[in-house]
Amino acid sequence: MPYTTFSDAQVNSLIKAIDADGYAVLPDWATDRQLNELRALVSQTVADAGYNYVALSGRESVQGTPLYDWGISHDFVDLCRRITAGVTGQRPADNGMSQTLRCLTGNGGRRESLIFHYDSYVLTTIMPVCLPQTGERGDLLMLPNRRPIRRSYLHNLLDKVLVDNKWVQRYLRDRVARDEQAFTRIVMQPGHMYLFWGYRSLHTNLPVAEDALRATAVFHYHNVHGSSSLASRLRKSLGTLKGPNLQDDVPQT
Structure with a gap:
């Protein structure tokens, strides 16, 4: 990592x-x-998954x-803390960092694309390891800074429920097809680090060819409602039910 410490002026410029x-x-x-080291890891990970979608969550993986x-x-954690x-x-x-290595390919890669969502973490950072050179590249797509940071977990949950349903998802996909210029499209480059307010921005990735x-x-920082007792009770009561409106972090970016 060529970056070390950041001045206050640099942090303010990023914000x-x-x-x-x-x-x-x-x-x-x-x-x-x-x-090159990370691409070798990705190649092996995708091969082990049968050349389909796979995500490695957490540092231990x-x-x-x-x-x-x-x-x-x-240095990286301190940068995220100061930006947040x-x-x-x-x-x-x-210690508010969460991370995932997300590999989109095959049928699973297409199913995991164009799912609009809000993150539970304030700051999301993405560093592409490898991207298609032509065709469908899986560009990052967003409606930036669409909501404030909610005071309550319940209000945050309502935001997510209003987005995480087939009607709104279909509306957003149709809107992309009709008027992509209404969205911010980020054509990422491998090795660059991209930072945005994942909590506040409605975002997704475009598909890639199978x-x-x-x-x-993907690194997430500062789960706003991580200490919410309501969130904890819901996770326990719902058990294995999964969805972006209930999980603290879903690797969908």
Whole structure:
């Protein structure tokens, strides 16, 4: 990682870019050597999954790789903390990081695309490991900064329920087909780190061809309602039920 510490001016510049444009970019976050190492990991992971969609969640699943190192990097965690503090006005816990390596390919990759959602974490950062060179590239698509940070978990849950249903999802997909210019489309480049307010922005990725591969390292920081007793009770009562409106973090970006 070529980046180390960031000045207050640099952090403020990133916050202003996210507020104004919907996202900010840290170019060349990963070195060529790191990218090659991560691409080898992706190739093996996808092969083990039968060349279909697969996601590796948490640091333990990527031990011995740059992804593990970044997840515990003081400099990276401190950057996320300071950026998040800039939008919330609060000092988040330094251990508020979640991470996923997400690999889109095959039928499963298409099923996991064009699912609009809000994250439960304030800050989302994405670093593409590999992307298709032509055709459907799985670009990031968003309606940036559409909601404030909710005071209550219940209000946050209502936001997610209103989006996570077949009618709204169909409306949003149709809107993309009719008027893509209404959305912010981010044509990402491997090795660059992209930052946005995942909690506040309605976002998804465009599909990739079944014979292509899109792999991204996704880091989420500061689960706003992670300590909510209501969220905890709902998770326990619903057991294995899964969906973006109830989970603290779903790898859908």
